[in-house]
Amino acid sequence: xxxxxxxxxxxxxxxxxxxxxxxxxxxxxxxxxxxxxxxxxxxxxxxxxxxxxxxxxxxxxxxxxxxxxxxxxxxxxxxxxxxxxxxxxxxxxxxxxxxxxxxxxxxxxxxxxxxxxxxxxxxxxxxxxxxxxxxxxxxxxxxxxxxxxxxxxxxxxx
Numbered sequence: 001x002x003x004x005x006x007x008x009x010x011x012x013x014x015x016x017x018x019x020x021x022x023x024x025x026x027x028x029x030x031x032x033x034x035x036x037x038x039x040x041x042x043x044x045x046x047x048x049x050x051x052x053x054x055x056x057x058x059x060x061x062x063x064x065x066x067x068x069x070x071x072x073x074x075x076x077x078x079x080x081x082x083x084x085x086x087x088x089x090x091x092x093x094x095x096x097x098x099x100x101x102x103x104x105x106x107x108x109x110x111x112x113x114x115x116x117x118x119x120x121x122x123x124x125x126x127x128x129x130x131x132x133x134x135x136x137x138x139x140x141x142x143x144x145x146x147x148x149x150x151x152x153x154x155x156x157x158x
Contacts, residue, residue, distance in 0.1 A: 013147050016140040017071045020084055023137055024068035027109055028061045034108075044108025045098050078148035085141040088134045095134070099127045 031046070036057040042048035050057045067087065070080045091109070098104045104123045107130045118126075 009147050013077070013144050014074075016144050017074065017077055017081075020081070020137060020140055020144070021068040021071040023133075024064045024071070024084075028064035028068065030109070031057065031061050031064075042105060044106045045094055046108030048105060049094075078145055081141040081144035081148075085138055085145070088138045088141065092131055092134050092138075095127050095131050099124055099131070 036050060036054050037043060037047040038052055038054070042051050050060065067080065067083060071077060071084065095107060104120055104127060106118070106123050106126055109130060
C-alpha cells in the first residue's frame with residue numbers, strides 16, 4: 001500500500017511540474033510572439049510594466065523560459081516550485097490591483113489574445129480568470145513543495 005502511495009505521489013508531482021512548466025513556456029512563447037508594445041498608450045498590464053523597456057521584455061521571457069525548463073528538469077524541483085509560487089503571487093498582486101482599478105487593463109500574460117473595444121466589466125472578467133488560473137497553478141506549486149517535504153520526512157512503515 002505504501003509503495004502504491006509513493007508511486008502515485010511521485011506521478012502527481014511529475015504531472016504538476018509538467019503543467020507548471022507548460023504554463024510558463026506557453027506564456028514566454030506568447031510574449032515572444034506578441035513582441036513589445038512601445039506605444040505610450042499601454043493596452044495591457046504587461047505593456048504598462050515593460051513599455052519603453054525592451055530589455056525587460058526579453059528578461060521576463062528568459063525568466064519564464066528558464067523557470068519552466070528548471071521545473072521540467074526535476075533538479076531541486078522543490079526550490080523551483082517555491083520560485084514559481086513567489087512569481088505567481090507577484091502576478092496575482094498586479095492583477096488584483098488592476099481588478100479594482102476604475103479603468104482596468106487586460107493581463108497581457110501571453111496566454112490569451114488582447115481584443116480591442118472591451119468594456120471594463122469584460123476586462124475584469126478576464127482578469128478574474130487570470131487570477132483563478134494563477135491560484136490554481138499556485139496550488140500545484142504548493143503540492144510539489146508539500147510532497148517533497150513529506151518525502152524528506154519519510155513515511156512510517158506499518
